[in-house]
Amino acid sequence: MKYFFCLILFFGLLFGCSKKEQTPTASLKPSFGNRNEVVLVIDDSLWVGSLGDSIRAHLAQTTAESTTTEPIFDLVQLDPSIFTTRAKTARNIVLFSIHTQHEFLLQKSVHATPQNFFFLRAKTKSDLLAMFKKRADSVISVFKASELNEETHEVVRTSTKELRELKEFFGCTLKIPDDYHLQVKSEFPFLWYQKDLSSGSVNLVLYEFPIAEIENNKGSVEEHLLQARNFIGKKFIKTAKDTAYITTNTKEYQFVSKENMLQMPAYRIVGSWETVNDYLKGPFISYAIRDEYYQRYLFVEGYVNNPLKNKRDQILEVEAIIKTINFNENGN
Structure with missing residues (x-):
């Protein structure tokens, strides 16, 4: 889990923001703010x-x-x-100002902790606009990483159960909050955990496929990853209707990127799911981890079923759960 605690510092260095001497965090109040909330301090005339x-x-x-x-x-x-x-104790702040100084600065834990405080200062409005456009992606990356980090802390805090089936089936551990329950367990191997909502559910599933089935000359890795997901959906992820099951909505954009998890290659897939013979649909996030030791792709993915409601923060929650995966026999 050291990865999460170092991540925000890494982004600050990566984007080349200058820094100032920080107040010791032990003397600071806890920051506040809803998940994915950003406070913008900017003159009304500039807004x-x-x-x-x-x-x-x-x-x-x-x-x-x-x-x-x-x-x-x-x-x-x-x-x-x-x-x-x-307001100065908010978790994510960006301050814009017309100033004699030309400066883009990120400071950590200025008035509270944890806190990301960006300062954008320029001599004219047009200079300020140009600075923001140049640095916007950096600001977004820092805030997104920070919010995932905070959500991960919350996931770990609310996870007290030892889920033996995870080690038994997949040789791993995950921090899954206590309000999730085991919905389906199959020797395939396949596990499905579900969290009930007032208007739907949040779902976390795990399964695996041999590397040889994902990597072959019959198509691309990306195609085989989606085929594997659809096979699992049809076989295991059913709805209340007897003939209904989940599949990937290929009509809407699927975003696939590569990253490393625990020094193993992984594909991160974000998209939408829909149901065959039913009306349900929603977003999903999937990590397919290439595990050379077991010669498998381990899929850990989350589905949100929450009709007519916002789903962004729930997807963040399941991604935070996925990011707690550990293959150490001693646990986290």
């Missing part, structure tokens, strides 16, 4: 116009991790005159 439009276009763009038109962040705009002591 209305090209700069405000650009900020909204970047920081409130539609997230890929949801089938609804949810923004990646919920924005709270404050004029500097009402940027109170309480």
Whole structure:
């Protein structure tokens, strides 16, 4: 789990932001803010116009991790005159100002902890706009990593059960919050955990396929990963209707990227699922981990079924659960 605690510092160094001497975190109050909330400290006159439009276009763009038109962040705009002591303890803050100095600065835990506090200062409005456009992706990356990190802490805090079936079936551990229950257990091997919502459910599933079935000359790895997902959906992930099951919605964009998990290659797939012979649909996130030791691809993925409700934060929760995976025999 050291990866999560180092991640935010890594992003700060990666994007080349200058830093100042920090207040010892032990003396700071805990930060506050809803998940994926960003406080923007900017003069009202700058918020209305090209700069405000650009900020909204970047920081409130539609997230890929949801089938609804949810923004990646919920924005709270404050004029500097009402940027109170309480507001200064928000977890994610960006301060824009017209200033004699030209500066892009990230400071950690300035008034509270944890906290990401960006300062953007420029001599003119046009310079400020150009600076933000150049640095927007960096700001987004830091905030997204921070929110995933905070959600992971919450997942670990609310996970107290030892789930022996995870080690028995897959030789791994996961931190799964106690409000998830085991829905289906099959010797395939396949495990399905579910969290009940007032209007639906959040679902976490695990299964595996041999590397030879995913990597061969009959198609691309990406095609075989989606075929594997659809096979599992048809075989195991049913709805209340007898003939209904989950499949990948290939009509909508599927985002596939590569990364490493525990020094193993992994494919991260984000997209939408739908049901054959039913009306249900929603977003999913899937990690397919290439495990050379067991000659398998281990799939760990989350589905959100929450009709007419926002799903962004629930997808974040299941991704945080997935990120706690550990293959150490001694656990986390």
